[in-house]
Amino acid sequence: MIYQPPAPLLDKYADVLINFALNSGEGVKPGEVVQLRVPECAKPLLVALRRAVLQAGAHPLVFFTPDDFTREFFEIANDDQLNFFAEHYHRGTVDQIDHTVVIIAETDKQELNGIPTKKIMAAQKALKPYMDWRRAKESAGNYTWTLAMYGTPAMADEVGLSLEDYWGEIIKACYLDEADPAGKWQALYTELYATRDKLDALPIEKLHIEAADTDLWVKLGPDRKWLGGSGRNIPSFELFISPDWRGTEGRIQFTEPLYRYGSLIKGAYLEFKDGRVTHATATAGEELLREMIAVENADKIGEFSLTDRRFSRITKFMGLTLYDENVGGEWGNTHVAVGSAYRDSFPGDTAAVEEAQWAEMGYNNSVVHTDIVATSNRVVTAHLNDGSTKVIYRDGEFQV
Numbered sequence: 001m002i003y004q005p006p007a008p009l010l011d012k013y014a015d016v017l018i019n020f021a022l023n024s025g026e027g028v029k030p031g032e033v034v035q036l037r038v039p040e041c042a043k044p045l046l047v048a049l050r051r052a053v054l055q056a057g058a059h060p061l062v063f064f065t066p067d068d069f070t071r072e073f074f075e076i077a078n079d080d081q082l083n084f085f086a087e088h089y090h091r092g093t094v095d096q097i098d099h100t101v102v103i104i105a106e107t108d109k110q111e112l113n114g115i116p117t118k119k120i121m122a123a124q125k126a127l128k129p130y131m132d133w134r135r136a137k138e139s140a141g142n143y144t145w146t147l148a149m150y151g152t153p154a155m156a157d158e159v160g161l162s163l164e165d166y167w168g169e170i171i172k173a174c175y176l177d178e179a180d181p182a183g184k185w186q187a188l189y190t191e192l193y194a195t196r197d198k199l200d201a202l203p204i205e206k207l208h209i210e211a212a213d214t215d216l217w218v219k220l221g222p223d224r225k226w227l228g229g230s231g232r233n234i235p236s237f238e239l240f241i242s243p244d245w246r247g248t249e250g251r252i253q254f255t256e257p258l259y260r261y262g263s264l265i266k267g268a269y270l271e272f273k274d275g276r277v278t279h280a281t282a283t284a285g286e287e288l289l290r291e292m293i294a295v296e297n298a299d300k301i302g303e304f305s306l307t308d309r310r311f312s313r314i315t316k317f318m319g320l321t322l323y324d325e326n327v328g329g330e331w332g333n334t335h336v337a338v339g340s341a342y343r344d345s346f347p348g349d350t351a352a353v354e355e356a357q358w359a360e361m362g363y364n365n366s367v368v369h370t371d372i373v374a375t376s377n378r379v380v381t382a383h384l385n386d387g388s389t390k391v392i393y394r395d396g397e398f399q400v
Contacts, residue, residue, distance in 0.1 A: 002153065003164040005044070012176050013148070014048035018056060020182040021146035021231035022099045025189065030057030032098040040067045042105035042150035049101060061097060067107045070262065074115045074123075082122040090130040094137060098144075104320060105150035109158045112262025117291035120261045121368075125295060128367040131340075139343055139350035148174075148234045149322055159319040166318070173235040173314045173323065188237070189229035192311065196239050198400040199226045199392065203385040206247060207304065207392075209334065211378035216272070216336075218304050219247020221362050225347040237312040237326045239398075240305035242341035244362030246275040248301045252336060256317065256324050256373040263288050268372050270338070275300055277338065293338060297366035303337035305371075306380065309396035321371050331377040332396035339368035 005013075018034070019027035028034055034053045038046040046064065053060040074082075112120060137143040149155075149170060156166035175181040209216040221244030228239040251271045258265040267283030277299040282289045293299045305325065312328025325335045341363040343350050358365065380393035391399050 003162070003167060005151075005167055007044070007048070009171065009176055010045050010048040011052075012181055013045065013174065014052040016174060016176075016181045016185065016234060017101050017146055017148055018049060018052040018058075020185055021148075021234050022101070022144050023231075024144055025186070025229075025231050028053065028056045028058045028099060032058045033061055033096055034058050035061045035063065035093070035097045035100040036103075037063045037065070037100060038103045038150075039065045039105045039107075041107050041152050042103045045103055045105075045150045049103075058098075068111065071111050071115065074112065074119050077119070077123075079122070082119055083126050085126045085129060087129070090127075091133065094130065094133040094143075098142070100143075100145040102145065102147045103150050104147065104322060105152050105155075107152055107154050108262075109154055109259055109319060110262060110264060113264075115262070117261075117263075117288050121291055121295055124261075125367050131367060135343065136351075141351070144231070146231055146234055147322055149318075149320055155319060159317055161316070169314065169316050169318060169323070173312075173326075175313075185231075185234075188311065192229040192237070192239065195308070195398050195400060196226045196228050199239065199398075202382055202390065202392070202400070204382045205385050206383050208381045208383065209252065209378055210381075211253070211334075211374065211376045213253035213269070214251060214374065214376070214378065216250040216252045217248065218301065219244045221247065223347060223361055224345050227342060227345055230344075233322055233326075235312075235314065235323070235326055237314070237328065238305045238307045238335075240303050240342070242302060242343070242345035242363060243304055245300040245302070245341070245364045246362050248272040248275045252374065253376070254372045254374045255376055256327075256333075257319070258285075258321065258370075258372055259319055260285075260288065260292070260321075260370060265289050270336075270372075272301070292368055292370055295339075295366060295368045297364055298339045298368040298370070300338065300364045300366070301336055302339045302341040302364045302366065302369055303335075303371070305335045305337075306393050306398070307332045307334075308393075308398050321373070324373050325371045327373070327375060328396070329375060330396060331375055332393075333373050333375045334378055334380070334393075335371045335373040337369050337371045339366040339370055340364060
């Protein structure tokens, strides 16, 4: 018999996502509109999510997407169809919703394998206005979102786990084995915030990351703060920052496979000069990697992140960036995102910043945001504004 997560467990999961993760840890409020984007194979969780929204006095707006439905579009669509943007539909959606819950659940991890990468990226680029509108609403404090996973047999098979063991990782990572998962998340965030505040107190000019086949410099720049514990992803154990892309130099070897756009990338390696990727290779999926980087501003860094192994409850490779970018294990992890920066890394009022000012501060803007993960043991040294240095991360743990 195929493992099925029990209904009470899914109710706890929905409670975390609706009554904790949204509104940056405060949960939804009566009268708000919550968009639920859930694939067909995750219907049991959709039922629990809608119930939680209704019980909170909010309004569910359901987007229920069929399984195994994407590939045919790319096989048939012409250029006009790939580049089509439903402006009024997307504008109306952004205006209407207060929150979004996105559930990742896949029935074929490599559904788009063999589809020309340019087709996939064209459809992605067409959505840029929608992403910009949503980001502007979030910057104004009027919109939040969260991302979570529903395990499927295909996802478990891809990483060599039984479905029950795969769900065991989800349960553990999301504190669903606790009587009060939301309370456990609140306690964790208190610890994360304490470490984040110590990082913010350091006048860091740039970071030096050293690991196997990695020697990378990342300039933070002024007008930045570290982020983490916002509820945007469940689970999330990382602390991250959006640096000044113009100060990225050196090379980094990534260790974790990356599933992106229905295809697989392995052994990704990037070299940077003057803030841009100058060389990109992979042992598998290199064409996709290069096509992603070829998208406007996707050859620049948008995020630098570290996960302390003491915080994370994730110990296995899950084949999903949401989990793999938060893995703890022996050495924790670091990940770099090429593409769009997180503007909430700005410590002031983001709504008051003009578009030209974001560019002047080195906050990257792109339709792409691709997280690539390394779990190799690393030392991260902060070079401070007064010329001194301080190791802030070693052996998988923060040193602040």
